Amino acid sequence: MTDQWPEQSPRGHRSLPHTGDLRVEAWAPTREECIVEAVRGMVGSFAELPECAFGATRECVVSAEDDDRLLATVLEEVIYRMDAGDELPVDVVVMQEPGGVRVRFTMADSSTATQTGAVPKAVALHGLRLARDSQGWACRVTLDV
Numbered sequence: 001m002t003d004q005w006p007e008q009s010p011r012g013h014r015s016l017p018h019t020g021d022l023r024v025e026a027w028a029p030t031r032e033e034c035i036v037e038a039v040r041g042m043v044g045s046f047a048e049l050p051e052c053a054f055g056a057t058r059e060c061v062v063s064a065e066d067d068d069r070l071l072a073t074v075l076e077e078v079i080y081r082m083d084a085g086d087e088l089p090v091d092v093v094v095m096q097e098p099g100g101v102r103v104r105f106t107m108a109d110s111s112t113a114t115q116t117g118a119v120p121k122a123v124a125l126h127g128l129r130l131a132r133d134s135q136g137w138a139c140r141v142t143l144d145v
Contacts, residue, residue, distance in 0.1 A: 010136065013041030021124065022117075022145050027138040031067060032094040032101060034130065034137035035074050039092045042075055042143060046117035053090050053108035063100030071130040071139055072123045074103055079120055086110045118145035 011028035022045055026037035043049075060077060064070040074094070081087050087107035095102045120143035130139040 011037055013037040013044070015041055015045040020145075022120065022143045023127075023140060024143065025138070025140050027133075027136060029136040031130065031132075031137050032096055034139050035071055035094045035101065035103075036092050038071060038075065038130075038139050038141060039078055039089060042078065042120060042141075043088055045143075046115060046119050046145075047088055047110075047113040048116050049088060049090050049108055049113050053112045054106055055087065055090075055108045056106075058087075058105045058107055059102065061097055061100060061102050063097075067130040068128045070100060071141060072125060072128055074101070075120075075123045075141060075143070077103065078105075079122065081105070081107065082110060082119070088113055120145055 011033055013024060013026035016023045024038055024041040026034050026041050028034040028037050062073045064073050078089060086109060088110050089105040090108045091106035093104040122144040124142040124144055127140060127142050
């Protein structure tokens with residue numbers, strides 16, 4: 001990706017309306033930090049969590065055949081945990097693993113959140129992108145809401 005990100009900060013995210021869906025864009029110096037920003041962007045697009053919200057730590061290893069699919073699989077894990085456990089990540093750490101990443105979520109009960117937008121139901125594979133660019137790493141993902 002060669003886009004210039006609006007904030008010019010080394011890391012960040014933004015969400016944009018996308019016909020019937022939601023697009024999240026994120027950027028950071030490393031692939032793992034970019035995935036973290038994408039998770040933050042996705043959750044921040046629909047929920048506001050209180051500063052003191054925290055709960056259990058959940059950890060998983062995610063592998064995929066390429067970086068685009070790796071991003072999608074991490075975001076799908078967040079959606080799964082929202083649906084199955086009524087939990088939202090208040091913090092996330094992504095660490096490189098052979099063939100993928102290890103993800104550590106600090107989760108909060110979703111009842112502590114204020115809903116501010118449409119909740120994502122799935123990750124669309126069309127237009128999915130996680131790649132190194134001249135500024136570091138950047139990603140784009142469309143979420144079905």
